[in-house]
Amino acid sequence: MENLEQIVAQNLTELRKSKKWTQAELAEKINYSDKSVSKWERGEALPDLKVLAQMAELFGVTLDFFVTENAAAERASFESPKSELGYRIGVELLAVCAVWLVSLSLFLFGSTTPALHLPNIWMALIWAVPASALIMVFFSIRWKFRITAIVFESILCWTTLTSVFLQLLVRYQVNLWHLFLIGIPLQGAIILWAQVRKQRR
Structure with missing residues (x-):
């Protein structure tokens, strides 16, 4: 199993891309810098619990979705337009x-x-x-x-x-x-x- 940072990074990246948002657009929606979003998506840092909860609401997923391995990719394969x-x-x-x-x-x-x-x-x-x-x-x-x-x-x-x-x-x-x-x-x-x-x- 991948480490937690990489799992969150992968799921966050997939969710953002599914919305066709740039890192800057996501950062603006959660009142963070695009540098922070970039670090999260590279697995160099973890967003805190409050930010994860905010993004879960934004993307319409549960909080544990972010820490479930390959969750976003599996979701995308079953929820294609x-x-x-x-x-x-x-x-x-x-x-x-x-x-x-x-x-x-x-x-x-x-x-x-x-x-x-x-x-x-x-x-x-x-x-x-x-x-x-x-x-x-x-x-x-x-x-x-x-x-x-x-x-x-x-x-x-x-x-x-x-x-x-x-x-x-x-x-x-x-x-x-x-x-x-x-x-x-x-x-x-x-x-x-x-x-x-x-x-x-």
């Missing part, structure tokens, strides 16, 4: 639709063109699933949606293994079911890495 959340969902869906558009195009072109002789072209649809999961993992990590990232990392793990298994089965008639055993330690690694990311924030 609706317009921003809608934008993010739109970008994710657009990227996933692009994957499926390419996949379906390959499938339709390959299955309706006998000269190409692509009997297993339907695998393009199978591979579109882990490709979609990969895109969702990327955006979940980028936008700090921790739970969503874990879910799609797990989906990516198992659908990739399934795709490899089916590819080997239909192309080379190799039933490599043992491949799924790799998923067990990979799933454990996903969960452990999620905890590491949480502690590093």
